[in-house]
Amino acid sequence: MQDRGVMDAPGLSLFQGSDSIQISTGGQRQEEEEEQEDLKRRDAELKDMLTNAFDDLEDDDDVSSVNSSHNYTDASRIDNSIADKSDKNPQYHNEYYPRSEEKGPTVSDMQREFGVYGHITSPHNNNKEKSLNCESPYELPRPPSLTNPGSYPHDLRAQINDGYTMLENYPYNYQTPSNHYDGPKYQNNGYIDVYENNVQQKEYTGGDNDIGSDHYNHCYKESPNNRAINDTNAYKTAEYNSKEQLEVLYSVRMREIQQLTEDLQQVHLEKEEEKNQLTRKLALAQAEIERSNLSRNQAQNALVDAKAEIVELQGQIEGFKEKVAVMEKTNQNMAEELAISRSSVMELQQKIAVLERVQTLQANDKTHEKFLKQTQEKHMVEIRNMQTQIDVLTDKLNAK
Numbered sequence: 001m002q003d004r005g006v007m008d009a010p011g012l013s014l015f016q017g018s019d020s021i022q023i024s025t026g027g028q029r030q031e032e033e034e035e036q037e038d039l040k041r042r043d044a045e046l047k048d049m050l051t052n053a054f055d056d057l058e059d060d061d062d063v064s065s066v067n068s069s070h071n072y073t074d075a076s077r078i079d080n081s082i083a084d085k086s087d088k089n090p091q092y093h094n095e096y097y098p099r100s101e102e103k104g105p106t107v108s109d110m111q112r113e114f115g116v117y118g119h120i121t122s123p124h125n126n127n128k129e130k131s132l133n134c135e136s137p138y139e140l141p142r143p144p145s146l147t148n149p150g151s152y153p154h155d156l157r158a159q160i161n162d163g164y165t166m167l168e169n170y171p172y173n174y175q176t177p178s179n180h181y182d183g184p185k186y187q188n189n190g191y192i193d194v195y196e197n198n199v200q201q202k203e204y205t206g207g208d209n210d211i212g213s214d215h216y217n218h219c220y221k222e223s224p225n226n227r228a229i230n231d232t233n234a235y236k237t238a239e240y241n242s243k244e245q246l247e248v249l250y251s252v253r254m255r256e257i258q259q260l261t262e263d264l265q266q267v268h269l270e271k272e273e274e275k276n277q278l279t280r281k282l283a284l285a286q287a288e289i290e291r292s293n294l295s296r297n298q299a300q301n302a303l304v305d306a307k308a309e310i311v312e313l314q315g316q317i318e319g320f321k322e323k324v325a326v327m328e329k330t331n332q333n334m335a336e337e338l339a340i341s342r343s344s345v346m347e348l349q350q351k352i353a354v355l356e357r358v359q360t361l362q363a364n365d366k367t368h369e370k371f372l373k374q375t376q377e378k379h380m381v382e383i384r385n386m387q388t389q390i391d392v393l394t395d396k397l398n399a400k
Contacts, residue, residue: 035271046260
């Protein structure tokens with residue numbers, strides 16, 4: 001019982017509670033679900049952005065019809081607000097929203113920068129109905145209001161019915177805002193060429209839709225009135241908000257979608273690789289934990305054996321201590337007996353010395369007695385001889 005109490009002591013808390021060490025896989029599953037939700041939310045945002053793309057273009061066209069005296073300040077304020085909004089967007093939005101240098105300048109930016117619309121000195125600036133016409137060589141046609149059919153001018157409605165034919169009053173070398181972007185930085189007016197259109201159209205339609213490619217070639221090779229033009233001037237000669245221009249904008253959007261799709265696939269591959277690395281790390285950590293648990297169990301068993309051996313050795317030590325105490329007591333008794341024996345020996349030695357002296361005296365006495373006895377016997381013999389002589393002499397005397 002005492003050994004069991006020692007085993008349950010708080011000193012063994014380091015080797016107890018192995019069941020409490022567990023790997024929580026629920027947190028990893030929750031993180032994966034959150035990543036899936038983030039991907040779904042990003043897909044929804046991309047779809048909303050593509051859905052509202054043409055609405056944004058219409059809004060830009062409405063903004064471009066403001067007076068030219070406010071163009072510069074409005075453009076600066078809009079650019080600053082766009083920059084502020086782009087800074088406030090989350091980091092994962094910036095990864096999927098195209099940058100301004102990737103998209104290239106929009107039509108409204110071109111018109112706002114060069115002040116094509118709303119010139120104060122325009123001969124048609126004071127007449128709202130005439131400003132919608134394209135008779136002036138200094139202005140481009142403005143988009144009519146789709147909600148108000150009456151806003152169509154009479155001649156422009158005829159042009160729409162004829163399929164947006166080109167105006168004959170534009171000179172051949174007429175400089176539009178898009179001409180300024182026909183350079184090394186904005187090749188082909190900032191948009192992809194016919195071959196890239198065909199490749200992208202085949203990629204998104206599975207490669208079996210050649211009608212789309214022919215349609216793109218038609219939009220780039222021929223003008224609305226069936227006059228042959230080159231690829232560079234295809235977008236320049238297209239009427240404002242015409243079918244050709246919308247198709248070009250659609251091709252740009254398709255390129256942006258392709259870029260976003262590639263970025264999304266790249267991020268998905270990176271996340272998958274990170275997930276695989278974390279899975280491997282988790283497996284290694286679990287194996288390490290199992291090895292640690294095995295080592296801890298072995299150490300705990302060794303500790304139990306050591307504790308039992310220590311208790312046994314402590315019992316032996318107690319027995320040896322008792323034996324040592326008995327032997328010390330015996331030694332003390334023997335020391336006392338030795339002292340007594342030594343005193344007895346000393347007494348005996350003294351007695352022996354006395355006895356030896358007495359014996360010597362006794363021997364001397366015996367010698368003296370023997371000598372005395374011999375002397376007495378000799379004297380008796382002499383006396384007897386003398387008595388005999390005396391008797392003889394007396395007899396002689398008597399005889400005489």
